[in-house]
Amino acid sequence: MEIFPALLSVITDPMLLFAIVLAAAVGMIVGATPGLTASAAIAMLLPITFYMSPLFALAFLYVIGKSGRYGGSIAAILFNTPGTAASAATQIDGYPLAKSGKAGKAMKVATISSVIGDLMGDIMLVVGVGFIAAIALKLGPPETFAIYFAAFVVIGSVIGKSIVKGLASALMGILVAMVGLDPISSEERYTFGSFDLSNGIGLVPLMIGVFVLGEVFAQLEERRKASGETKENESSADGNDLTWEEYKPCLPHAVRGGFIGAGIGVLPGLGSAIAAFISYGEGKRRATNPEQWGKGALEGVAAPEAANNAVSGPSMAPLLTLGIPGSTIGAILLGVFLIHGIQVGPTLFLTDKELVYKLFACGMLGIIAYGVIGYFGATQVARLILKIPTNVLYPLIFMTAFVAAYSARGSMFDVTVMTCAGFAGWLMRKFDFNIAAFVISFVLAKGAEETFRQSLLMSDGGALIFVERPIALGFLILGVGAIAFRIRGIMKERKLAQGGLGDA
Amino acid sequence: MRAYAEGLVLAAISLVAIWGAWQVPAASPGDTWAGIVPFAASVALLGLSILLLVGASRQPAGPAPTSSDSAVTLQIVGLFIIALIYQQSFRWFGYLLPTAIVAPIVLYIFGVRSWIGLAVSMVICPLVFHVIFFVLLGVFPPYGEVFDLLSWIQG
Numbered sequence: 001m002e003i004f005p006a007l008l009s010v011i012t013d014p015m016l017l018f019a020i021v022l023a024a025a026v027g028m029i030v031g032a033t034p035g036l037t038a039s040a041a042i043a044m045l046l047p048i049t050f051y052m053s054p055l056f057a058l059a060f061l062y063v064i065g066k067s068g069r070y071g072g073s074i075a076a077i078l079f080n081t082p083g084t085a086a087s088a089a090t091q092i093d094g095y096p097l098a099k100s101g102k103a104g105k106a107m108k109v110a111t112i113s114s115v116i117g118d119l120m121g122d123i124m125l126v127v128g129v130g131f132i133a134a135i136a137l138k139l140g141p142p143e144t145f146a147i148y149f150a151a152f153v154v155i156g157s158v159i160g161k162s163i164v165k166g167l168a169s170a171l172m173g174i175l176v177a178m179v180g181l182d183p184i185s186s187e188e189r190y191t192f193g194s195f196d197l198s199n200g201i202g203l204v205p206l207m208i209g210v211f212v213l214g215e216v217f218a219q220l221e222e223r224r225k226a227s228g229e230t231k232e233n234e235s236s237a238d239g240n241d242l243t244w245e246e247y248k249p250c251l252p253h254a255v256r257g258g259f260i261g262a263g264i265g266v267l268p269g270l271g272s273a274i275a276a277f278i279s280y281g282e283g284k285r286r287a288t289n290p291e292q293w294g295k296g297a298l299e300g301v302a303a304p305e306a307a308n309n310a311v312s313g314p315s316m317a318p319l320l321t322l323g324i325p326g327s328t329i330g331a332i333l334l335g336v337f338l339i340h341g342i343q344v345g346p347t348l349f350l351t352d353k354e355l356v357y358k359l360f361a362c363g364m365l366g367i368i369a370y371g372v373i374g375y376f377g378a379t380q381v382a383r384l385i386l387k388i389p390t391n392v393l394y395p396l397i398f399m400t401a402f403v404a405a406y407s408a409r410g411s412m413f414d415v416t417v418m419t420c421a422g423f424a425g426w427l428m429r430k431f432d433f434n435i436a437a438f439v440i441s442f443v444l445a446k447g448a449e450e451t452f453r454q455s456l457l458m459s460d461g462g463a464l465i466f467v468e469r470p471i472a473l474g475f476l477i478l479g480v481g482a483i484a485f486r487i488r489g490i491m492k493e494r495k496l497a498q499g500g501l502g503d504a
Numbered sequence: 505m506r507a508y509a510e511g512l513v514l515a516a517i518s519l520v521a522i523w524g525a526w527q528v529p530a531a532s533p534g535d536t537w538a539g540i541v542p543f544a545a546s547v548a549l550l551g552l553s554i555l556l557l558v559g560a561s562r563q564p565a566g567p568a569p570t571s572s573d574s575a576v577t578l579q580i581v582g583l584f585i586i587a588l589i590y591q592q593s594f595r596w597f598g599y600l601l602p603t604a605i606v607a608p609i610v611l612y613i614f615g616v617r618s619w620i621g622l623a624v625s626m627v628i629c630p631l632v633f634h635v636i637f638f639v640l641l642g643v644f645p646p647y648g649e650v651f652d653l654l655s656w657i658q659g
Binding site for chain 2: 048164171182185189190192217221395402407410415416418419422423445449453456
C-alpha cells in the first residue's frame with residue numbers, strides 16, 4: 001500500500017518527473033547504440049550523483065537501467081545488432097520482421113511487451129520485497145554468509161562461457177576487494193606499503209574503469225575488425241501499424257515472459273539474457289505456429305522482450321533486502337546508496353522505507369515514459385543513433401572516464417585505479433573472463449567476509465556452524481547444486497555436439 | 505598456447521595473492537585472522553588455475569594469432585599507455601593542458617582525420633569538460649605541480 005502515496009508524491013514533483021523522462025530517453029539511446037551499455041552510462045554518470053539528492057540520483061540511474069534494457073531491442077530489430085546481450089533473443093525474430101518491411105510493427109510489439117513485462121516485475125517487487133525483508137531480518141550471520149556463498153557460486157558459474165573462468169573472475173573480484181585495511185582488526189592487506197592502497201580500491205573508479213574505459217578499448221578493437229556500415233531497416237507502408245488482432249496472440253507470451261523474467265530476476269547474477277532465451281524457448285515450445293518462429297513471428301519478439309525487462313524490478317529485491325546486487329546495474333546502484341550513506345539490507349525497510357517505495361514509483365513511471373517514447377518514437381531514436389559519429393563518441397567517452405573518476409572523490413589515485421581497471425576489464429573481455437562476476441563479487445566481498453568471520457566467532461572458530469543451521473546448509477547446497485547443474489548442462493551440450501559430428 | 509598462458513597468468517596472480525595474504529599478521533586471541541578470506545580465495549584461485557592448465561594440456565593447439573590481431577592489440581596497448589601518461593600528467597600539468605593534447609590524439613586513433621576538427625578539439629574538449637565538472641559541479645580541479653595552465657590563465 002505504501003506505493004500509492006509514493007506514486008502521488010513523485011507525480012507531484014515536476015523536477016523528478018523531468019528526470020525520469022530524461023533518464024528514459026537517455027537509457028533508450030544508450031541501450032540502442034551498439035557497443036554502449038546501460039551499465040557504462042550509469043557508471044559514467046555515477047560521480048555526478050554525488051551532487052544530487054539520494055532519490056533523484058537513484059531514480060535517474062534506475063530508470064536509465066530499465067530503459068537501457070528496452071533500448072537494446074531497437075538495435076536488435078532495426079540494425080540486426082543486439083544493443084544488449086539480452087536483446088540477442090529478440091533479434092531472432094525481430095530482424096526477419098524488419099527485413100520484410102515490418103520494422104515498425106516489431107518495434108511496437110517489443111515496446112508493449114517490454115512495458116507489460118517490466119510492470120509485472122515491478123508489481124511483484126512491490127508486493128514481495130517487504131516479505132523478503134522481514135525474513136532477511138531474522139537471518140543470522142551464518143545464513144547470510146551462506147546466501148553470499150550461493151550468490152558467488154551462481155554468479156561465477158552460471159553466466160559466461162566457462163565455469164572455471166567465471167569462478168576465477170569472482171575470486172579475483174574478492175581479492176581486489178580485500179586490498180586495504182581489515183575492517184575488524186585494522187591490519188593492512190595487499191597494501192605493499194602504499195598509503196593510497198591502505199584506503200582500499202574505490203567502487204566508483206573500478207566501475208568506470210571496467211565498464212567505460214574497458215568498453216572504449218573493446219570498441220577500438222571492434223572498429224578495426226569490423227567492416228561495412230550499419231543500415232536501418234525501414235518499414236513498408238503497412239508494416240508500421242499494429243492492430244489489436246495482431247497483438248492478441250502475443251499477449252500470453254508476454255505475460256508468461258513476465259513471470260519467467262520476474263522469477264529469474266530474483267536470483268542474483270542470472271540476468272536478463274538468460275531470462276530472454278528461456279522465455280523464447282518456452283514460448284516456441286507452446287506456440288501454435290512454432291514453424292514461424294525464427295522466420296519473423298511477432299510472438300517471438302513479445303516473449304523474450306517481456307522476460308528481458310521483467311528481470312529489472314525483481315533483481316532489486318536481493319539488493320535492497322540483503323545487500324546482494326543481482327546484476328551489474330544493481331552493483332552500481334549499491335554504490336549510489338553507499339555514496340549517500342544509506343545502508344542497504346533488511347534494515348533499509350525500517351530506516352528509509354519511504355525512499356525505497358518512491359524509487360519503485362519512479363521505476364514504474366519510467367516504464368510508462370520509455371513505453372510512450374518507444375511506441376511513438378523508436379524509429380526516430382534509431383535514426384538519431386545512426387547519425388552519431390562513433391569515431392567522435394568513443395574518444396569523448398574516453399576522456400569523460402578520467403574526469404568522472406577524478407570527480408568522485410577528487411583523488412588522483414582513483415584515476416590511476418580507473419585506468420588500470422579499464423585495461424584489466426578489456427583483458428578480461430578478450431580472454432572470456434566474466435566481468436559481471438568480477439564486479440558483483442567485488443561489491444559482495446566485504447559483506448561476505450564480515451558475516452563469515454562473525455559466524456566463526458559465534459562458533460569459536462568451528463566451520464560446522466554453516467552445516468548445522470538448516471537455512472545456511474540449504475543455501476550452501478544451492479551453490480554446489482548450481483555448479484553441478486551447469487557442469488551437467490555443459491556435458492550434455494558436448495555429447496550432443498559429438499553426436500552431431502558423428503552423424504555427419 | 506592461449507589456454508596455457510591464461511592458466512599461467514592466473515597461477516602467477518594466485519601465488520602473489522597467497523604470498524600477500526601470508527604477510528597479514530596473526531590474529532590476537534579470541535579474534536579471527538584478517539588474512540583468512542584473502543588466503544582462502546587465493547588458494548581457490550590457484551586450484552582453478554591448475555584446472556585451466558590441465559584443460560589446456562588436453563586441448564588441441566589453436567590457430568596462431570594473425571598479424572591484424574597483433575596490430576589491433578598493439579593499438580590498444582598504445583591507447584592504454586596514452587591513458588597512463590594522461591592520468592599521470594594531471595599531477596604535473598593540471599587538467600587543461602594534458603586534455604588539450606590528448607583529445608586530438610585519441611580522436612585521430614579512432615579515425616578522425618579532419619585537421620580542423622582535431623584543432624578545434626584541442627580547445628573545445630578541455631573547455632567543455634572544465635565547465636561541466638569544475639565549474640558547474642564545483643569539483644576542485646587537479647593542480648599541476650610543474651605548470652598549471654588554469655592558474656596561468658587566471659593570472
